[in-house]
Amino acid sequence: MKHAQHNRALLWLLTATLLWAVSFPFVQILYIEQRALVPGATTLFLSILLMASRFGMATLLLLPWVLPHIKTYTVREWQQGLWLALFGGVGMWLQADALAYTKASTCAFITQGYCVFLPIYHALRSRRSPGWHTIVAVVLVVIGVGWLSGVKPDDIRLGRGEWETLLAALIFTMQILCLENPRYQGNRSMPITWVMFLGITLFATPCTFVIAEKSNDIFTALASPAALGLIATMAILCSIGAYGLMNRWQGFVSSVEAGLIYCAEPVFTSIIALFLPAIVGIWMGRSIANESLTIALIGGGILITIANVIVQCKPSTAHSLHPTE
Numbered sequence: 001m002k003h004a005q006h007n008r009a010l011l012w013l014l015t016a017t018l019l020w021a022v023s024f025p026f027v028q029i030l031y032i033e034q035r036a037l038v039p040g041a042t043t044l045f046l047s048i049l050l051m052a053s054r055f056g057m058a059t060l061l062l063l064p065w066v067l068p069h070i071k072t073y074t075v076r077e078w079q080q081g082l083w084l085a086l087f088g089g090v091g092m093w094l095q096a097d098a099l100a101y102t103k104a105s106t107c108a109f110i111t112q113g114y115c116v117f118l119p120i121y122h123a124l125r126s127r128r129s130p131g132w133h134t135i136v137a138v139v140l141v142v143i144g145v146g147w148l149s150g151v152k153p154d155d156i157r158l159g160r161g162e163w164e165t166l167l168a169a170l171i172f173t174m175q176i177l178c179l180e181n182p183r184y185q186g187n188r189s190m191p192i193t194w195v196m197f198l199g200i201t202l203f204a205t206p207c208t209f210v211i212a213e214k215s216n217d218i219f220t221a222l223a224s225p226a227a228l229g230l231i232a233t234m235a236i237l238c239s240i241g242a243y244g245l246m247n248r249w250q251g252f253v254s255s256v257e258a259g260l261i262y263c264a265e266p267v268f269t270s271i272i273a274l275f276l277p278a279i280v281g282i283w284m285g286r287s288i289a290n291e292s293l294t295i296a297l298i299g300g301g302i303l304i305t306i307a308n309v310i311v312q313c314k315p316s317t318a319h320s321l322h323p324t325e
Contacts, residue, residue: 009252010312013261016245021268023238025276029288030230034221041221045211047096049221050231051089052204057235059197066194073191080184081195084247087175089200093207094168101161108266110162112145113169114176118259121177133310134256140307141263148266148300176258179250189248196247197239226284260308267301270294 027050034049035041095111116138119130129135178184184192212218222228250258273291281288 005252009249010257010261012245012249013253013258014264016242016249017262017265018268019237019242019245020262021265021272022276023234023242024269025273026230026234026238026280029277029280029284030227030234032286032288033224033227033230033284037224037227038217038221041217042211044097045208045213045217046221048093048204048211049208049218050234051092051200052208053222053231054235054239055197055200055204057232058239059194059201061235061240062190062194062197065190069191073195074187076184077187077191078195080178080181080187081192082199083178084175084192084196085199085203087171087178088196088243089203091168091171091175093204094164094171098161098164098168101159101164109146110165111169111172112141112263112266113166114173115141115256115259115263117170117173118176118256121173122256130256133313137260137307137311140303140310141260144300144303144307145263145266146300147296147303148270150296173259176250176255176262179247179258180255185251189244193240193244193247196243229283230280257311260311264304264308267297267304270297270301 030050031043031046034046119134119138123130208218209215222231246258253261270291274293275290277288278290
């Protein structure tokens with residue numbers, strides 16, 4: 001039974017990673033639309049505005065399921081949800097600011113650092129080697145993500161962008177560990193997911209008004225049906241869908257396993273970018289080019305897949321954190 005539950009968790013976390021991957025081409029397309037609405041808008045402003053609007057919309061969409069049960073939310077569910085909001089919100093903001101100071105490929109590569117941080121954390125905590133399965137899997141993932149993103153050794157310079165991305169990866173590591181924390185065993189996934197969305201919204205909304213050059217820029221950037229449609233899609237698929245699945249199922253696998261699964265995100269993103277931009281561009285009335293199939297996509301994807309297969313050969317240390325809902 002536990003083995004079947006573990007396998008279901010792996011499948012749902014892979015699905016969550018796929019849904020999260022949809023957000024990256026959607027964000028790029030949204031920025032094209034919003035820069036046409038607000039010429040000269042910075043990436044930092046657009047990213048914090050997206051956090052506020054996307055997670056704010058997700059918070060509101062979940063209200064019909066939340067309100068009848070909100071009085072039953074426990075102190076620990078509020079605590080875990082707010083910790084997840086802090087880690088997720090600050091991590092995403094650091095990522096966005098880092099993109100102004102380093103290449104997107106370098107940022108994508110360093111962000112996957114949590115797949116290295118997690119086994120190091122557990123090795124230090126248990127004072128035991130992570131085992132050859134984990135070591136080989138991490139090495140393959142690092143090579144695969146590096147190949148996929150096109151990063152070169154010369155690109156890894158620890159300037160502001162690289163330090164911010166490294167810090168974001170460390171914060172995402174804490175976010176993953178927060179879902180594994182035995183203190184929160186028994187927490188329900190719906191309460192912690194909604195509290196997380198609420199926390200990110202409360203963090204990002206005032207920051208948006210502070211960063212905006214003019215408060216009117218906020219409303220102008222959200223004024224088109226295309227922008228609102230893209231944000232609503234991300235709120236449903238990439239926030240409610242992805243985070244809902246992560247918060248529900250990650251407790252049934254180890255954090256190291258989860259971290260390696262999440263490293264499939266750049267593979268899914270690259271595949272989606274082969275067809276989605278042009279389709280969305282037609283709906284928006286804009287000409288947006290798709291990306292092309294490359295050897296790096298195939299090779300990097302194969303290495304990351306092999307890494308996840310190898311780590312599954314290791315006896316599972318999964319444990320159930322969430323009750324059946």
